[in-house]
Amino acid sequence: MTDYTLYYWSVPFRGQFVRAVLAFAGRSWTEAGDAEITRRMEGPVGDMPVPFMGPPVLVDHATGAAVAQTPAIVLYLGETLDLLPADPAARALTLKVVADANDVIDELTLDGGRQMWTAKRWAEFQPRLRKWMSFWEETGRRHGLKPAAGWLLGGEAPGVADVVTATLWTTVADRFPAIGEILEDEAPMTAALARRVAGTPALAALAERAEADYGEAWCGGRIEASLRRVAG
């Protein structure tokens, strides 16, 4: 019996933020699997663990609680597993980082592949991608992050904001080297922080498991192929 059931597609993408928080906290979970997710999504709302338009959905086996929407799931795990800072502003900034990370991956996939990446679109996106990266660098700077030490929101130990940051940037940098190079250039402290946090045993094991389970996949589909052509 695991601690949770996670409904998320068999790719990293948005679900990897939730998996990373679970792994960081040393919790176990069962993946519901793509067929079950589809069945629930397309079935009657009354049969859903919680009404949801798309995954992730997390079910806590200990309490029966079911939560959808990534920032809400992160809040739930953060509060019940005592992973959030005590200060309300730092707690809110943690959720802000999660929402920003969600926005970045939506933009990197052109909102779920509405359009495909072309060299021209990718070139036009560069200033905005760098602006997103600069947000992490500036956030770290304001909280005492240094090139080889510190955490995104300060404090003595890595928190949820660091876990989500590491998951976002190492997951894309490992799969799309051009993005990793831009990050090193635009936000070197963030790149180093991401590597430092992703190198902790729990997150390193999770990355290995993702590679074993999903191969090089990130979001999947044609949009991933088009991103690989411009940033691979």
Added chain:
Amino acid sequence: MTDYTLYYWSVPFRGQFVRAVLAFAGRSWTEAGDAEITRRMEGPVGDMPVPFMGPPVLVDHATGAAVAQTPAIVLYLGETLDLLPADPAARALTLKVVADANDVIDELTLDGGRQMWTAKRWAEFQPRLRKWMSFWEETGRRHGLKPAAGWLLGGEAPGVADVVTATLWTTVADRFPAIGEILEDEAPMTAALARRVAGTPALAALAERAEADYGEAWCGGRIEASLRRVAG
């Protein structure tokens, strides 16, 4: 001296969720104004109150804390003004409702007007719009909401989830009568809840102020005009 500065465009849309929580809690705020928002957004990240890609941003004058991203702002206000339930699952569901509301308004504006509404697109969107509405109805049903009594997540008094629900559905129903009619049909308990909460003195006064300040505007621009053609 007001309690907060809110950076949000001079329309309701996403910012109205934050305004509604502030009004519900009896707090005062100054609107930064469109010119100042643009100046901050386009200026150096080091000069931003908090790094942000778009509004809303809220600055708390008492603490100096600055937060961006709607769910994070709602968490900050909910925690510091004691507006959230005590139970972690109910707190997370509150954020889930905020994230759903954000998704609904993004879909109603075709993600910021990437395309314009046509009669055909609007007709094709109907099942999905009804599905969204059914999420509110089902959530209420699971927490004891009745046609003329109760709150979205249960409890003895309206909370942030009710305030955001009321703001979402009454703001669109008042401006786009066709959406109000669909809501009455698909989610009658939600429609009644929204009217009940929106009728409380603080939120009724806020709606009057929105009408005085913004007229019939919701999100503004060509996308609003196209939505009015199909749902006005």
